[in-house]
Amino acid sequence: DTGVSQDPRHKITKRGQNVTFRCDPISEHNRLYWYRQTLGQGPEFLTYFQNEAQLEKSRLLSDRFSAERPKGSFSTLEIQRTEQGDSAMYLCASTGTGGKFTEAFFGQGTRLTVV
Amino acid sequence: LAKTTQPISMDSYEGQEVNITCSHNNIATNDYITWYQQFPSQGPRFIIQGYKTKVTNEVASLFIPADRKSSTLSLPRVSLSDTAVYYCLVGPTDKLIFGTGTRLQVFP
Numbered sequence: 527d528t529g530v531s532q533d534p535r536h537k538i539t540k541r542g543q544n545v546t547f548r549c550d551p552i553s554e555h556n557r558l559y560w561y562r563q564t565l566g567q568g569p570e571f572l573t574y575f576q577n578e579a580q581l582e583k584s585r586l587l588s589d590r591f592s593a594e595r596p597k598g599s600f601s602t603l604e605i606q607r608t609e610q611g612d613s614a615m616y617l618c619a620s621t622g623t624g625g626k627f628t629e630a631f632f633g634q635g636t637r638l639t640v641v
Numbered sequence: 642l643a644k645t646t647q648p649i650s651m652d653s654y655e656g657q658e659v660n661i662t663c664s665h666n667n668i669a670t671n672d673y674i675t676w677y678q679q680f681p682s683q684g685p686r687f688i689i690q691g692y693k694t695k696v697t698n699e700v701a702s703l704f705i706p707a708d709r710k711s712s713t714l715s716l717p718r719v720s721l722s723d724t725a726v727y728y729c730l731v732g733p734t735d736k737l738i739f740g741t742g743t744r745l746q747v748f749p
Binding site for chain 2 (some may be wrong): 530561568617623630
């Protein structure tokens, strides 16, 4: 297993278009997280899943953002009607459960540029 | 979730020990303290996690006093490659909420 992978690594889109990002977690991990990160800021939590259940989505930035993890494996993050303010790095992380300590593994991120 | 406070930035020289302190006055009983490191254009990387007292691994040590209202990440003998942003996270192990972190700059 090569870790958490995200696709694409870079995306340039025109304002108003929809974009979808994919995250493949480490195979035995059942928790999956999405973050947005802008320059100089820490990763901003968006949502997370345990298996296919979305346990926290109140921090999704607006109703233009949605995430799915239909089979409890890979996940997608969609942004509809993109705006220039959506330009950021979108990060995905996965963790296992069980035990007292949990180490999250992050992907390399998808850098979105809205023009 | 417990609010965390860390210095915005720190400078050090190669070979020195660096201690980064995080304050978390309202830490809850079931909260763990976790530190991550992030290099530019990469996702954060787990460094160390603890609940109380001292934890040490091959990369760092984490010191947590008895009241758990603060914690200190200790990096022994830093090198230029330790230049990064360091985040202190406090919460249940399923809540990964990041603050703005501490930007560590290591000079030759």
